[in-house]
Amino acid sequence: MARRQEPARGSRQPGALVIIGGHEDKERPAVILSRVLALAGGAGARIAVVPTASETPRAAGRPYVAVLSRLGARSIEVLKLDRRAEAMDPRWPAKLARATAVFFTGGDQLRITSTLGGSWFHRALAARQRRGLVVAGTSAGASMMTDTMIVEGAADQSPTRNTVHLAVGMGLWPGAVVDQHFSERGRIGRLLSAVAQNPAVLGVGIDENTAIEVDFGDRCFKVLGEGTVTVLDGWGAGETNASESRPQEPLALTGVQLHVLAPAWAFRWEQRRPVAPTHGLQRRERLP
Amino acid sequence: MARRQEPARGSRQPGALVIIGGHEDKERPAVILSRVLALAGGAGARIAVVPTASETPRAAGRPYVAVLSRLGARSIEVLKLDRRAEAMDPRWPAKLARATAVFFTGGDQLRITSTLGGSWFHRALAARQRRGLVVAGTSAGASMMTDTMIVEGAADQSPTRNTVHLAVGMGLWPGAVVDQHFSERGRIGRLLSAVAQNPAVLGVGIDENTAIEVDFGDRCFKVLGEGTVTVLDGWGAGETNASESRPQEPLALTGVQLHVLAPAWAFRWEQRRPVAPTHGLQRRERLP
Numbered sequence: 147m148a149r150r151q152e153p154a155r156g157s158r159q160p161g162a163l164v165i166i167g168g169h170e171d172k173e174r175p176a177v178i179l180s181r182v183l184a185l186a187g188g189a190g191a192r193i194a195v196v197p198t199a200s201e202t203p204r205a206a207g208r209p210y211v212a213v214l215s216r217l218g219a220r221s222i223e224v225l226k227l228d229r230r231a232e233a234m235d236p237r238w239p240a241k242l243a244r245a246t247a248v249f250f251t252g253g254d255q256l257r258i259t260s261t262l263g264g265s266w267f268h269r270a271l272a273a274r275q276r277r278g279l280v281v282a283g284t285s286a287g288a289s290m291m292t293d294t295m296i297v298e299g300a301a302d303q304s305p306t307r308n309t310v311h312l313a314v315g316m317g318l319w320p321g322a323v324v325d326q327h328f329s330e331r332g333r334i335g336r337l338l339s340a341v342a343q344n345p346a347v348l349g350v351g352i353d354e355n356t357a358i359e360v361d362f363g364d365r366c367f368k369v370l371g372e373g374t375v376t377v378l379d380g381w382g383a384g385e386t387n388a389s390e391s392r393p394q395e396p397l398a399l400t401g402v403q404l405h406v407l408a409p410a411w412a413f414r415w416e417q418r419r420p421v422a423p424t425h426g427l428q429r430r431e432r433l434p
Numbered sequence: 435m436a437r438r439q440e441p442a443r444g445s446r447q448p449g450a451l452v453i454i455g456g457h458e459d460k461e462r463p464a465v466i467l468s469r470v471l472a473l474a475g476g477a478g479a480r481i482a483v484v485p486t487a488s489e490t491p492r493a494a495g496r497p498y499v500a501v502l503s504r505l506g507a508r509s510i511e512v513l514k515l516d517r518r519a520e521a522m523d524p525r526w527p528a529k530l531a532r533a534t535a536v537f538f539t540g541g542d543q544l545r546i547t548s549t550l551g552g553s554w555f556h557r558a559l560a561a562r563q564r565r566g567l568v569v570a571g572t573s574a575g576a577s578m579m580t581d582t583m584i585v586e587g588a589a590d591q592s593p594t595r596n597t598v599h600l601a602v603g604m605g606l607w608p609g610a611v612v613d614q615h616f617s618e619r620g621r622i623g624r625l626l627s628a629v630a631q632n633p634a635v636l637g638v639g640i641d642e643n644t645a646i647e648v649d650f651g652d653r654c655f656k657v658l659g660e661g662t663v664t665v666l667d668g669w670g671a672g673e674t675n676a677s678e679s680r681p682q683e684p685l686a687l688t689g690v691q692l693h694v695l696a697p698a699w700a701f702r703w704e705q706r707r708p709v710a711p712t713h714g715l716q717r718r719e720r721l722p
Binding site for chain 1: 619644672686692708
């Protein structure tokens with residue numbers, strides 16, 4: 147565990163991503179936020195909170211300052227990143243240099259990408275993450291993690307080609323598309339719709355108060371929290387009408403591998419292989 | 435098509451089942467109910483409506499009398515089967531002898547099974563279905579079709595072992611478990627929960643105004659209506675915590691094959707193989 151407790155600054159491998167499906171517990175035991183803190187260096191953690199997704203960023207940042215202080219972070223700062231001009235400040239690499247984790251709150255993922263995408267802040271964030279900075283995000287802050295992200299899509303209806311609207315995400319975790327509030331909001335149709343359009347992408351649906359910890363060393367993500375993570379793997383998919391049907395028509399998509407992962411289960415995303423808690427993970431890799 | 439237009443009475447093969455996910459269109463074009471009528475013999479159809487699932491059976495039967503009359507059925511009768519004593523009338527074999535289709539309305543599937551299960555009515559129904567009687571049902575009338583049926587289960591939450599409550603169904607279609615109002619009510623968790631408990635069973639989730647036509651000749655079901663049918667095939671499933679976890683714990687279930695079928699798609703349930711509309715179905719097998 148020694149490696150994980152060290153501040154991630156200066157590490158040779160990318161920092162973990164903690165991608166949270168929304169509504170994470172902020173009281174005790176606060177399993178997910180405690181894990182973010184541990185990954186960020188425990189008592190030495192210096193955490194920057196990015197509330198850009200929210201229409202009321204000050205209010206969105208406040209509960210995280212409270213809970214992360216209580217859990218024992220060394221410093222917590224809510225960044226002012228409400229406008230693109232702020233994100234374009236060339237001093238961001240220096241300003242982020244001491245942070246050991248950056249946490250993105252919920253709100254609207256398009257507000258994150260349209261304000262921050264390609265900015266000096268974004269470049270500094272990505273560069274630091276490649277060298278060990280932990281990046282966590284909940285809800286909108288979860289969706290934005292991937293190259294392509296889900297913006298919106300009707301839930302609780304038959305999936306159609308039109309069910310999902312995609313946009314360019316922040317690109318911290320290539321190869322996946324993440325959806326959040328997944329079981330609670332009946333979102334499998336829109337995630338299937340994204341996978342049907344290009345089975346190269348791995349669909350990852352994360353329930354509320356549930357997270358995945360993406361570990362670039364093991365090329366594996368692990369589930370933590372109290373709900374499930376649904377993985378849709380279209381790699382071996384059979385026939386589909388995705389390119390034929392009119393947008394309003396029902397989607398057809400066959401041969402998708404579906405995995406439902408409970409807490410402590412893991413998934414090797416390159417091999418597209420689930421890992422049960424008792425197999426294949428070394429003791430040091432176990433979730434706390 | 436000649437075979438299908440004939441009254442099914444006296445056929446050597448079992449009658450089709452038309453299993454409807456609820457809220458089927460009763461105005462024009464009324465695709466699903468028109469298909470029930472065609473299977474039942476078109477202008478020669480004699481249809482018995484069973485409103486047992488409903489707390490208000492007279493009101494539940496009435497719209498079906500209206501729409502089936504308008505579509506041209508020769509006779510429609512709403513059966514009085516509110517109490518078990520009525521279902522235990524030994525004259526049911528004779529009373530059902532002239533029907534070409536029996537239609538079960540929605541309501542509560544436990545009301546169907548607790549009132550009718552094992553009764554003379556049930557025995558007569560099953561015997562006549564094996565000789566060509568068409569049996570259709572919507573919502574509760576869909577769930578009851580299988581050997582084991584879903585009674586209830588929380589939707590729109592992380593799946594747990596506890597998510598689904600099962601009971602003995604009416605046994606007309608062995609080997610499957612059917613759920614209805616499927617996409618609309620976010621029910622994939624409870625269907626997964628049923629499949630995890632025994633992967634022998636094929637999970638079939640049917641959306642509203644959508645149906646499957648189960649053809650025992652072709653061992654194939656076809657999708658009709660306007661939504662999708664989700665098939666969960668656990669046959670090749672990997673590890674699960676279904677037998678280990680406590681009832682409230684999140685379910686884990688890996689390696690499930692998922693197929694989303696649009697109207698005109700089909701599924702060979704014994705081979706567990708989806709069939710696209712342009713492949714594998716002979717012209718005479720196409721949906722109208």
